[in-house]
Amino acid sequence: MRLELRGITKRFGPLVANDAIDLVVEPGEIHCLLGENGAGKSTLMNVLYGLYSPDDGELVVDDRPITFDGPGAAMAAGIGMVHQHFMLVPVFTVAESVVLGHERTKGLLLDLDAAREQVREISDRYGFGVDPDARIEDLPVGVQQRVEIIKALVGDARVLILDEPTAVLTPQETDELIDIMRQLKAGGTSVVFITHKLREVRAVADRITVIRRGKVVGTASPRTSENELASLMVGRSVSLGVGKEPPRRGEEHLVVRDLVVRDPRGARAVDGVSFSVARGEVLAVAGVDGNGQSELAEAVLGLVEAESGSVRLGGRELLGLGVRGVLDAGVGFVPEDRSSDGVVGSLSVAENLVLDLVRSPEYRRGLSLRRDAIRANAERRVEEFDVRTQGVDAPVATLSGGNQQKVVLARELSRELELFVASQPTRGLDVGSIEFVHRRIVAERDGGTPVVIVSTELDEVVELADRIAVMYRGKVVGLVDGSTDRDVLGLMMAGVPEDEARRQAQERPTRADHPDAAADHPDATADHPDATARHAHEAPAGATTTREEAP
Structure with a gap:
């Protein structure tokens, strides 16, 4: 047909x-x-x-x-x-x-x-x-x-x-x-x-x-090539790799032990999870959506109550402090759903950039907000984080999803942090915005902050992680190095223990990252493709005549 x-x-x-x-x-x-x-x-x-x-x-x-x-x-x-x-x-x-x-x-x-x-x-x-x-x-x-x-x-x-x-x-x-x-x-x-x-x-x-x-x-x-496709999608050249240096790990700063969190039905969404994160490293929590990663991140922030266990940051117990207490302890948090949990759509960009900072004397004098200081802060952050907006007084709901995410990141990364937690940090973003978000996360790590990333995107996990905790049905089935083979990670995401996953991955036939380079397309290579990208106006191979900037 x-x-x-x-x-x-x-x-x-x-x-x-x-x-x-x-x-x-x-x-x-x-x-x-x-x-x-x-x-x-x-x-x-x-x-x-x-x-x-x-x-x-x-x-x-x-x-x-x-x-x-x-x-x-x-x-x-x-x-x-x-x-x-x-x-x-x-x-x-x-x-x-x-x-x-x-x-x-x-x-x-x-x-x-x-x-x-x-x-x-x-x-x-x-x-x-x-x-x-x-x-x-x-x-x-x-x-x-x-x-x-x-x-x-x-x-x-x-x-x-x-x-x-x-x-x-x-x-x-x-x-x-x-x-x-x-x-x-x-x-x-x-x-x-x-x-x-x-x-x-x-x-x-x-x-x-x-x-x-x-x-x-x-x-x-x-x-x-992937770079060429990404450029077509976004309308400009982008870098798909993170390009980070090896981590300079300090002391263990976040220590989670035997954490148990139940979902609304009473089942164990997080089932006895333990791990630690050092200063200056990124721990990525990987897994298929719905295996307890979201509840884990929310428990660390205090959004959901843990049944038992411990979450200690620099030796201080976070459980029981509540969201306000956790934020005051120096935790920055990017929620999974930015539109409902990360920003207030009816408030301006400037107001959203100080949502968790308005009690600071820098932005409040008595019962009054210091509007000039809030506006000056917004103008600095909008420039620093390249937020595309009609102005800092525009309602944040008028921004694209990628720019709303930049507002959340700018707010959370605009203060000294003891821990940075980002849940699905690039969900719904174009590849240009993803490139920017990844750079900022790596910069925070390089500044000595322990970073926890929760992501269902395996490419993102592999690019960002120094270590990876793989979750399946509420449990951590393995803590592995960030360079771990994708096949091993995939098997672990399906619940296979690490040792067995490595054995099975070794026994599997090798699958090229780009099967088009094999039987179906024997002359293709990833770096120097015989590209046949075309535009409606018959642009040269790989070209695009529409060069709009992504929002």
């Missing part, structure tokens, strides 16, 4: 999420839609899947214009979609989940035998290894994703949309998904792969379309 989008435009009030986008998906190809979060990728695919109606433009299937009044019409036309957040019912079996919405019956009863047979047939065809009678809530995340794919294939999908499919997967599960995409392609199914991860794009795509701020800004082949 040949799929074409012609001049698709989608608006939400004054916001133009998709601006006259043209896109062609050929039969049996893996077409990657690459762009930062907020670029408009998911909106475009939701138009294609019938969840949104376009304001302008048309969809064309096999040279025939078509209109979808909902996902049912899109599925009937042969288009399936696996959303980033799975649409599965935890208490259902695989077979029940797959036929939900288009059930077959025997008389008055659901024909589950037919559903089981469909699951087995597709599972066997693609080597999914999915048990039709398994309960969804008992399946690993990677297997749940396969169930979503089976669900689409049962509906005879000839074009399968995968929206940020690797966001919740370990590296090994990501490799398996890439293999599945190749099998689907070999079977004639087209795959639209939405992502912002450059490594994965180059590993699997036949063609790459880059979207920035709702517009197509270029196309590229898998041979195109």
Whole structure:
């Protein structure tokens, strides 16, 4: 099936999420839609899947214009979609989940035998290894994703949309998904792969379309280097490496022992965790989202109450101090959700930059705020942290996500710290903002501050970490050096103990970081690619004619 989008435009009030986008998906190809979060990728695919109606433009299937009044019409036309957040019912079996919405019956009863047979047939065809009678809530995340794919294939999908499919997967599960995409392609199914991860794009795509701020800004082949793709995404040259020196470790300053934190249901979200962090080093806490990392960071700050254990900073116990007491002890904190926990949208940039400093005599005189001092501070921080804003008096809600994150960083790093904790510090940021955030984190480490980073992005963990604590189901399964092999880390993220993970990684066939350099693209190299990046105006290979600065 040949799929074409012609001049698709989608608006939400004054916001133009998709601006006259043209896109062609050929039969049996893996077409990657690459762009930062907020670029408009998911909106475009939701138009294609019938969840949104376009304001302008048309969809064309096999040279025939078509209109979808909902996902049912899109599925009937042969288009399936696996959303980033799975649409599965935890208490259902695989077979029940797959036929939900288009059930077959025997008389008055659901024909589950037919559903089981469909699951087995597709599972066997693609080597999914999915048990039709398994309960969804008992399946690993990677297997749940396969169930979503089976669900689409049962509906005879000839074009399968995968929206940020690797966001919740370990590296090994990501490799398996890439293999599945190749099998689907070999079977004639087209795959639209939405992502912002450059490594994965180059590993699997036949063609790459880059979207920035709702517009197509270029196309590229898998041979195109990561730096070149990043430049297309952002609109300027960026450095993807952190470039840090070896750590100059001092004494142990943060010591966590036997920490236990329960979630709202009473289960142990953090289960007896112990580690220490020295001055002048970065400890990264790695793991698939939902394995206790967030609760760990929040317990250190005092946002959630620990059931037992100890968190000592410079010999002083932090547990029981509360958030105010922890901040006063010299802890800087970047929360996971900046919009709800990091900034107050209705307050100005200047006010947000002193949220945890307004009790200081520098910014308060009696009951009155020293507005001139607050404004002067804001002007210094905006320049230092390159915050793109209309002015320090502008509400922080008017800033882009990357610039809101810079405001949070500027506030937390504008005072002397005894500990810096950042949870998902670059989630949702463009690669240019990521480059800046990483530099500031390394600078704080080099100034002698112990740093704890919580991240589900393995590339970020590997770039920043001097040591890595891998968490699985609330426990630390291993504390390893920052140079530890990615395959070992991936296995540990799936719960495999360190020694066993190292053994299994050694026994695995070697997988190149960029499989496009192998059989499919034998002439490609990462550093000197035969790039075929093109723009709508026929720019030279690797070039882009749109050179906007990222917000």
